[in-house]
C-alpha cells in the first residue's frame with residue numbers, strides 16, 4: 001500500500017508560467033541591434049557546473065530534447081568539437097577555454113581544474129558577445145589529443161548553455177548567467193561513472209583514472225565544489241539509504257531548489273511547504289526490491305532557504321512514472337504527463353529509471369520556464 005507522512009505548513013498555491021512564442025519581430029537581423037534593440041533577440045545564458053564525469057553531457061541531452069531538434073556539432077567542422085547545436089540551444093563546453101593544454105598543465109604542474117589553466121578573460125568576452133547576439137570564433141580543446149585546436153565559428157543562439165568545470169567561478173562570467181545549475185555527485189558514484197566513461201571513450205586505464213581523481217581532489221574542493229552555493233538548482237546524487245553498503249546500484253537523488261528565484265517556482269509534492277515522506281509503491285506503481293521512497297520539505301542550503309525534493313530507489317516500469325508525476329505540482333510542464341513523456345522519449349539515457357533522470361527532466365522544464373519568463377519580461381520593458 002502507498003504510505004504517506006505529512007506535516008502541514010502550507011504556503012501559496014501553484015503559479016503557472018506564461019508561455020510566449022517569439023514573434024516575427026524576433027527575426028530582426030542581429031547586426032542591427034545597435035540601431036534597434038529587439039527584446040526577443042536576447043540570448044538567454046544557462047550555466048551548468050560539475051566535475052568531469054558527473055553527467056553534464058547526459059543532462060544536456062535531456063535538456064536540449066525539451067527544446068526540440070537533434071543536437072549536432074557545427075556542420076563541416078572539427079570532428080572533435082565539444083559544441084552541440086540544435087534548433088534553439090547551443091551548448092558550449094568550457095574546457096575550450098583552457099589556457100594550458102595537456103602538455104602545458106604537466107609542465108606547470110597544475111590540474112585542469114586550477115583557475116591558472118583557464119582563460120577567464122576570453123570566456124567572459126565570448127559569452128558576453130554571444131549574449132549580445134554576436135558570433136564568436138571560439139577555441140576548441142581537443143580531448144583526444146590534449147591540444148588546443150583552431151577556433152570554430154559559433155553564432156548566437158536563443159539559449160546558450162555553458163557547461164564545464166567553472167561556469168560561475170569567475171564573478172564577471174557569473175554575472176552573464178541567467179540560470180545556474182550544479183550537479184553534485186558524491187565521490188563514490190562519480191568514481192564509478194568516470195571510470196566507465198574514461199575507459200570506454202577516452203582510452204584511459206583504470207590506474208591512470210584513479211590517480212587522476214586523487215590528484216584532482218584538492219583543486220575540485222577548492223575551485224569547483226564551492227560554486228554549488230550560488231546555483232539556482234542543484235541535483236545531488238548520493239548512495240541509497242534503502243540498501244546497506246550498496247555499491248552504487250541504487251541512488252538517492254535530491255533536487256535542491258532555491259526559494260525566491262526570479263525565474264522559477266520550486267516543484268513540490270502534495271502540499272507546498274509541508275514536510276512529506278511518501279512510499280508510492282503499491283497498486284499504481286510496481287516496485288521490486290528495494291522500492292522507492294520520496295521526500296519533500298523545506299531546508300537551508302549555505303544559509304539560503306530551499307525546498308528539497310528527493311527520490312531514493314528506482315522504477316520498474318517507466319510508464320508508471322505518471323503516478324508520481326500526478327502528485328507533483330509546479331513542475332513547469334505544459335500539459336499533464338509531459339515529464340513522463342520526456343522520460344519515455346529518453347529511456348535509453350543513463351539514469352532513466354531513477355531520480356537523476358526525473359530531476360534532470362524537471363530542471364530542463366524549469367530552464368524552459370526561465371527562458372520564457374525572460375523573453376516575456378524583456379518584451380514588456382522594450
Ligand SMILES: Nc1ncnc2c1ncn2[C@@H]1O[C@H](COP(=O)(O)OP(=O)(O)O)[C@@H](O)[C@H]1O
Pocket residue numbers: 050051052053054055056057058059193194196197350351352356357
Ligand atoms: N544518471 C546517470 N546514471 C548512471 N550513469 C550515468 C548517469 N549520468 C551519466 N552517467 C555515466 O557517467 C559517465 C559520464 O557522463 P557524462 O555525461 O559524459 O559526464 P560529463 O559530461 O560530466 O563528463 C558516462 O559514462 C555516463 O554514461
Ligand SMILES: O=C(COP(=O)(O)O)[C@H](O)[C@H](O)COP(=O)(O)O
Pocket residue numbers: 051052053056095102112113142143144146164165
Ligand atoms: O576536467 C576535465 C573536463 O572534462 P569533461 O567534463 O569533459 O569530462 C578534463 O579533465 C579537462 O578538460 C582536461 O581534459 P583531458 O583530461 O581530456 O586532457
